[in-house]
Amino acid sequence: MKYPGYPQKTGLYDPRFEHDACGIGFVAQINGKKSHDIIKTGLEILINMTHRGAVGSDPLTGDGAGIMIQMPDTFMRKECKEQGIDLPDFGDYGIGTVFLPADAALKESCCRLVENTVSEEGQMFLGWREVPVSVDARIGYTAKASEPAVRQLVVGVRNRPDDADPMWLERKLFIIRRRIEKLIMGYGSGEMKAFHICSLSTRTLVYKGMFLADQLGDYFPDLRDPSMVTAFSMVHQRYSTNTFPTWHLAHPFRMICHNGEINTLRGNINWMRAREASLRSDLFGADINKLFPIVPEGISDSASFDRAVEFLTISGRSLPHAMMMMIPEAWENHKHMDPDRRAFYEYNASIMEPWDGPAAVAFADGRYIGATLDRNGLRPARYMVTKSGLCVMASEAGTVNIPPEEELYSWRLQPGRMFVIDLEKGCIIDDQEIKAEIIGAKPYRKWVEDGLLRLENMVPGEKEVLEAQPLRLRQVANGYTEEDIGVIMVPMGLNGEEPTGSMGNDAALAVLSDRSRSLFGYFKQLFAQVTNPAIDPIREELVMSLNMQLGPVGNLLEALPGHVNRIALNQPVLTNADLEKIRAVKVKGLLAATFSTLFSKNDGAGGMRQALSALFNQISQALTQGVNLIILSDRGVGPDRLSIPILLATSAVHHNLIRSGDRNRASIIVESAEVREVTHFALLAGYGANAINPYLAFETLADLCERKLYFGDLPVKTVHYNYVKAINKGMLKVFSKMGISTMFSYCGAQIFEAIGLDHHVVERYFTGTVSRIQGLTLEQIAQEAIRRHDEAYGADVSSMLPTMALDIGGEYKYRQGGERHLWNPETLTKLQHATRQNDYRIFKEFSRLIDEQAESLCTLRGLFILKKAHAPVPLHEVEPASEIVKRFVTGAMSYGSISKEAHETLAIAMNRIGGQSNTGEGGEDPERFQPRPNGDMARSAIKQVASGRFGVSSHYLVNSNEMQIKVAQGAKPGEGGQLPGYKVNEVIAKVRNTTPGVTLISPPPHHDIYSIEDLAQLIFDLKNVNPAARVSVKLVAEVGVGTVAAGVSKAHSDMILISGGDGGTGASPLSSIKHAGIP
């Protein structure tokens, strides 16, 4: 076997980045009548959605296909009889399809383990059925190489109490399966990894594997046996970003199949883990511990989702109820939603966060089959009901041939909506009806009205304690620069907007900077590309929400009124008065306590580690005394005392509580002087802070107001209000970049990469974060904090108070004495001089300067040494420059962001040397498609297709050598752009096919790329228009870009452009320029 399953993490490849998406569908006979035709039709749906799946390097190996049906009792009875197994009555046995290692010895030991577990759980092992597979089915060599042995496990009921509910055996089987899975997992890697229980149930049965759509039916003769009948079949065709043999990741899983992507997976897994300690259920009793972890590490997002759904349903909730909890509608800003329904969702928010991301989910449990769609409607799902009572649902219409006269009605799943078929009652239940029943089951609205404390209605707390140390000193100690205030905070306080800037980022990475940088600077935001869309937080505000709740989280498995005895926030930024309210709260069992994050400077760098463990101890003590609102505070910094970097303190406490199973007993509220810009808030929230009070930022703004600087006559209150508004907007932008829509699900989701932190630090305090180049240890982080503190309180500076100036900064723009940049007046002049004089010598001076600076630690690549050969090649034998320049292209800069002259000059130059220039977003004047009298061509060889699609017509596309799909732009990945009306002059309007003077907005996502199979479709579209040109896809470098690229390659792109995160003209919010994308 070449690769037994997923390769281990190697180099920069890490299996956790894998994505998948696909086509889903089901067919059901609504009256519950079973037939073999339903299986046939299911397979037909699959085959007609083949184009939504993908193939890897091996054209016969698909990414996976599968089918779920009702337990085919007649068929199984017949088959078992032949193997000498006497099947009990329907409902008294369970059958599961199991993948076993191909190796005979391993296979048998797995089987023994399974059999023993069945007996240990008091059930009857009835036997194994060898599942026949066609040897002549044409599956690919990759699939073949990892082909498991397939058997079906037959279990009979035993020891069932007389008063047991109908789910008793189903629960037993679930416990059996979880125990087996954990045992096998214990054997570690290797061929045992092939082991997988596809399903084990009294009600449903799954067949799946690494197939192309049309191979599934060929491979399993069972599916062609006319005696195998069912009233529904649910099918799935997978498209993944890898080509590794992963039979078990094919859908359907035990309850669902899924088209889309869970963007908040890391957080969902963490919260699920956090919740385990508080889970109690009479249905399971002590057995519940056998089920943990509910969501194991290392499975796909869809598989994780399935685990959670399965857990919720098996512990007593109905399948639609579970789906409503996990994929809630956008209730927060829905003015017209029925108050009872709203209350239901608000109640559920207290016990479970949404699993957020584009999703069309089909689900089934044997009696019910249905489907639901995410809150923003980002996946397609169409359904059709016929006069004879057949219902067909699929990602596309027309997958089953239905005569037009047979059609009764056709509809689509709408955002946040659900529809369910009850096969026992023989009817379709629509969204309104299902939800009304679930919502009416408990007095949720009364519970919410009685229990939930709204922050705005809470009684004021004490007046805040003023700090003893002068403001300026505290600013310096927290690394405030002139730039922070002037460039970042003032515009926020003034306009309520995040400031914008241009030309990308060429300042040093935090880990390579000489200066003491805040720990926040060591993290980069991740963002959605291709596998899931960014959201427009402004134009699609109705799906976004910053709502948060504070307080303990109740037992997920019970619906009790007290669960919602919590504090409700409309947004997570707390004013000082808000925080005092919370600090003082003493009702409904809520109790706050403040924990200092300070440590003594005398203890040196080692002191921080002790301070952290002291903090952990104090908190766990406090929890036993009923504290459920943890306030982490860095107030009180002085000459001898400094704070643990607040991000470290927060994340460390968060992860420590998760590990101890206590995270759900309390919320984390951060009171910090370090926090001032959007990214800081996002990072704290991403690492577990439920609410944040940036008191020094408020104080700084108030001080400016008082001194009548910047804000004119604006009252402090307004400035603070504007600042919070800007932070809120900025945070929504950050969420939406990753396609996340709510604070509930962003909180703890860790959508960041660490750059320059040691892996011990990351594993312990930022558990689950990617960090690839190592870097600072905990002691070095402490050292850096002390250095910064020294700038205010060091021995040599204390005499300068209080007139001490802030550092000028220089991160955003080159300033003398500030942060280092590669482009500075000297390098600019040299380069211009060289090219204008055509003087290679001056160019060499330029490149020497650049390379030297790069080396002196501004960039990572500057740290590389190129190994010389022992025997150099004579220069004249090296490929000529005229060939090399053909591989050069200029970047995408739109006509509109740069002038006609600048744009055409680039195009002419590139056409002269045989390289390629790029139109950028926004069309091209057809005049440029013709050669000029002197033979020059101003036509850009690369035609860009961006999310705005301005000027992208057939004529534009056929005049290209390359059509480039810009998935994300370096300086502002995941955000749209806006060209204000006054900039849209006649010429720009002409090339963009719009009206002069009308503002042009580019949406953050391509509205035809919400998923990887959509990208394949767009590539196919473009290639059809102009088959002679190549299609390229522009991605931005970030963690996980490799797997996205693999998916793009499978989508048949001819070229991939990996764009460093540091380029770009045009206006981008400064927080994007600095914090998204990696070099």
Place this chain on the structure above:
Amino acid sequence: MSETQQTLVLNDLRGRIRLQVDGQLRTGRDVAVAALLGAEEYGFSTAPLVVEGCIMMRKCHLGTCPVGIATQELELRRKFTGKPEYIVNYFFFVANELREIMSEMGFKRLDDMIGRVDRIQSNRAIDHWKAKGLDFSAILKRPDVPSNIAVRKVQDQDHGIDKVLDHKLVDLAYRAFDTGQPLEIRLPIRNTDRTVGAMLGGEISKRFGGDGLPDDTINIQFRGVAGQSFGAFNVKGVSLSIEGSANDYVGKGMSGGRISIRFHPNSRLVPDENILAGNTILYGATGGEAYFSGVVGERFAVRNSGAVAVVEGLGDHGCEYMTGGIVVVLGKTGRNFAAGMSGGVAYVLDSEDQFKTLCNASMVALEKLEAEDAEILKSLVEKHLRYTSSRLAARLLGDWPGAVGQFIKVIPHEYRRVLEEMKKKEAVGHG
């Protein structure tokens, strides 16, 4: 970059795709590093701008660039002094510098350098107080794969377009290309027929340029359920119709021509209560017309800037980011209609008086129709009847004075201001 190369090679997908990299490439050495990490092509952004004269004022977003690069102001543009020669010089400098490095490293051909991370050594002499803990071994890891697995592009992708329905359409259309005679084609269609019409449109654009063919030169009538992207990038002169239904992305990027879709004549489905076509229809369309006798999905006419469309009901986010064109809705809309709509007009039949609550009014005004609007609307409803035999259209036209009062006009504030200014200008021009 490095992660991409490693993952593609591990998956044996590298051989069918080229890799390009950009991100502050400036010197021959930068290109050498990029090649060794796995890139075959190299993108330059800031450096060529600097060569053109950019002095990094970081004012691009203000439009006041003093050297005539990032600006549209005529005065400032006059200050532009860049010449193609300078850029040519620059790229040859970089290439020559790269050649010197290749010579030292012993590579004759650039292809031989691709993916040779083993020829990079990370600087062990890092003595920076923070950076000393850095470890680049993950970046510089060469995937451990057999030697027959490609590390650079060696074969072409199979796009699967040699079997599309459009080959047939193009073959049939040749006659019309040559004679200019209108052509009628009837064909069945199903969901596996995707992007129907795009190749035909491309062929016409190549031969006849952006103006396409005279209206209705090529008429194609389909029966069945069309696959995704039906009529994508359709051009002037091509009329496509379906009796049946369609999936997502109908009329994407359409610049001209006509698309009309209605249910199959034998179907008993009530058009305004059943779904006829999918999501994201007319995305980025710049012209042409489209008629849908039925309900369509979410984000109808998103970023439309010129197409005219009639539909009998639609989902959420209708007319989002629209900048031009006309949309007529003869039925219910979903939530968030007209979000980010800066141009164009929509006429919505609001017989149940609830449209106000469904429209995102942050950029648009809702008003009654004026006589001029009523005329435009009527002609579009008539066309809708003509092309789709819509019963709803027939009913509305049967009592037009009664119907027209139930329509609401949606027009962006800014768009109206611009139109008024244009009118004024015209009046002055004529006066």
